Amino acid sequence: MSKIWFITGAARGIGAEIARAALAAGDKVVATGRNQQHLQQRYAEYGEQVLSLALDVSQPAQAEAAVASALATFGRIDVLVNNAGYGLLGLFEEVAAAEIQRQFDTNFFGLLHVTRAVLPAMRRQRSGHIFNLSSIGGVYGFAGAGVYCATKFAVEGYSESLALELAPFGIHMTIVEPGFFRTDFLDTSSVRWGEQRIADYAETSAAIQHNYTAHNHQQAGDPAKLGAALVRLAGEAKPPLRYAAGSDAYAGIAEKLALRLDELQAWRTLSESTDIR
Numbered sequence: 421m422s423k424i425w426f427i428t429g430a431a432r433g434i435g436a437e438i439a440r441a442a443l444a445a446g447d448k449v450v451a452t453g454r455n456q457q458h459l460q461q462r463y464a465e466y467g468e469q470v471l472s473l474a475l476d477v478s479q480p481a482q483a484e485a486a487v488a489s490a491l492a493t494f495g496r497i498d499v500l501v502n503n504a505g506y507g508l509l510g511l512f513e514e515v516a517a518a519e520i521q522r523q524f525d526t527n528f529f530g531l532l533h534v535t536r537a538v539l540p541a542m543r544r545q546r547s548g549h550i551f552n553l554s555s556i557g558g559v560y561g562f563a564g565a566g567v568y569c570a571t572k573f574a575v576e577g578y579s580e581s582l583a584l585e586l587a588p589f590g591i592h593m594t595i596v597e598p599g600f601f602r603t604d605f606l607d608t609s610s611v612r613w614g615e616q617r618i619a620d621y622a623e624t625s626a627a628i629q630h631n632y633t634a635h636n637h638q639q640a641g642d643p644a645k646l647g648a649a650l651v652r653l654a655g656e657a658k659p660p661l662r663y664a665a666g667s668d669a670y671a672g673i674a675e676k677l678a679l680r681l682d683e684l685q686a687w688r689t690l691s692e693s694t695d696i697r
Contacts, residue, residue, distance in 0.1 A: 423447040423654060424494045426487070428477055428534055429504030431458050434553070434601060434643045438501055441647030442654075443469055450490040450497070453504070477504045477530030478522075480537075487537040499654050500538045501551045502531040505571070509632060510614025511621050512566045519614060520567050527571035532578070539586075548591040549654050552579045556599050556669045560676040564628035583661055594659050596650070597673065599666030601641030641666040 425442045429435040430451035439449045443466055451459050452475035459472035471493050475486045490497055508515065508523040531552060542548030557565055558572030576595060583593035613629065646665050653659045664670045684691075 423498040424450070424490070424496055425499045425501060426450040426452070426490055426497045426534075426538060427501040427503060428452050428475060428530075431455060431462060434598070434646060435501070435503040436462065437643040437647035438503065438650050439463070439470075439647070440644070441651045442499075445651050447499075447651075448494055450486070450494070452486055475504075475534075477534055478525040480533040483530075483533040483537040487534075487541070491541055496545055497538055497541050497548065498545075499549045499551070500535065500542075501553070501650070502534055503551075503553045504530055504534075505553065507565070507611045508567050508614070509565050509611055509629070510567075511564055511618075511625055511628070513618055514616045514621060514625060515567055515614030516616055519612070523567050524571055524574075527568070528574045528578075531575060535582075539591075542586075542591050543589050546590045548586075548589075549659065550579075550582075550586075550591065550593050551650055551653075552593070552595050554579070554595050554597050556597055556664075556672050558595075559597060559673050564625070564632065580661065592659050593661060594653055595662045597662060597664045597669055598646065599641055599664075599669035599672065600635060600639035601643050601646060601666065602639040640668060 423442070425439070425447055427435050427439050427442075427449060430439045430449070431453035435453075439451050442449050448469050448471075449463075449466075450471045450473060451463055452473045453459050454474065454476055456472055456474035459474075463470040463472055471490060473486045473489055475482050477483060487497070505527040506523075508519060535550065538548075538550075552575055554575045555569075555572045557569040558576045561569050579593055579595045586593060611632075617625075649663070649665065653663060664673050
């Protein structure tokens, strides 16, 4: 039986490639994004196989309305892909509080809003699979990306905990941790930079921005292959809780885990010394 996918941020990039892979597998897709007309044009060739809906994930009422429309059209939602998000880059002190709030409203709270809207249907079905798009930036930090990483670390903790709550209902959770994929993520059409300037950081800030900009459209990851990988994982009886996407993600996460274990063991005596004895 074909699956019904509900994908946020499906207008371009990884979200669009996940949608294409699902459609190629014969599934149906609810493609959501801020611009419904853009979505309709992108998916026009698929006819009734795709339902295109306007959705700003930061608005809970819009999430509820989009899910209601999806259920009215297709009757169920088998796979939820929380992909909508963007990068806010810049040194912490050069990023304004309002910019940080907007980043969390989309990357983290938006994910919560959509998940909250979908879960009642999945619980009724006693089945479902949620893919929450994290990042290697949800496993280890990057200078000049602290706020973005903070949203992804939040996604990791929330998703791991939610997985335990949903398991009794037959609902799977997979946290997707992509490395650098060749999308518009670092393009000026997507990424945002902190606009405050502090003289002490001038040299460091310029170097970091140059480094990220140099990687724009030079990333090794193929978003189409990532889309195909998620379709495969959606068909697994026992999918992983975490999926590292890309060779850079695998290598970086493996190194981070090894370093953390070394540090944990190095300070074991002091850790254990705080117990009441």
